[in-house]
Amino acid sequence: MSPIIALDFPTIEETTAFLERFKGVRPLTVKIGMELFYGVGPRAVGGVMLQGDVNVFLDLKLHDIPHTVERAAYQIGRMGVQLTTAHATGGSEMLAAAKRGLLAGAAESGFPAPKLLAITQLTSTSPAMMHNELQIPGPVADSVQHLAAVAQAAGADGVVASAQEAPLIRAITRPDFLIVTPGIRPAGSENGDQVRTTTPAQAAQLGSSAIVVGRPITQAADPVKAFKQIGRQWRRANE
């Protein structure tokens, strides 16, 4: 799969103008996150799909009581998106509720059910933050591996994690379990708020199933060129 582009824009106009540049690049998978969804609403999903042959990863990171998450996931299941997220730290009951909601919403709409990815530890989380603020002892990778096991047992289709943890996740999950990796920073690009970063090639070598890239593409002088370069690095390392 080509890199998933994180469409972190505030308006549908900016999003559409950005996607215009990618007219000749298909199929395309894009991620709609909180900024665009809260700014524009569910029509952000419809607007992006209208571009044709664009798969949508709706990254709303559900985290609430199981009943509320099941009802929210039902609505997401009706939208026709391919991937969506819930926080693994919400626990196994909440993740199972998310899965049930997605399946029910998809069954009602006739769309295939979106795959559920469990967020493990955000790629912006440092060891110091995890220990001092979240009060989780031990290496970040151990926490991520544990949350991946919880997610798999609860019926999630995969996780969102840094590629740094991919080998530990692969060691305990079934072969088709997805590891989707943000925090991708090609050599020479700025980390910004990302902490557990890898290059596209490292993510492939470490076992990620797919990479998510935002600012290194959206803020590039030539986003299509940046997307193609990152895609080449990712694919070569996967060969």
Ligand SMILES: O=c1ccn([C@@H]2O[C@H](COP(=O)(O)O)[C@@H](O)[C@H]2O)c(=O)[nH]1
């Ligand atoms: O652990 C996580 C989970 C989600 N994200 C999201 O991925 C993109 C990354 O954007 P960049 O601009 O490439 O940093 C962004 O939409 C995040 O919400 C993540 O970074 N880490």
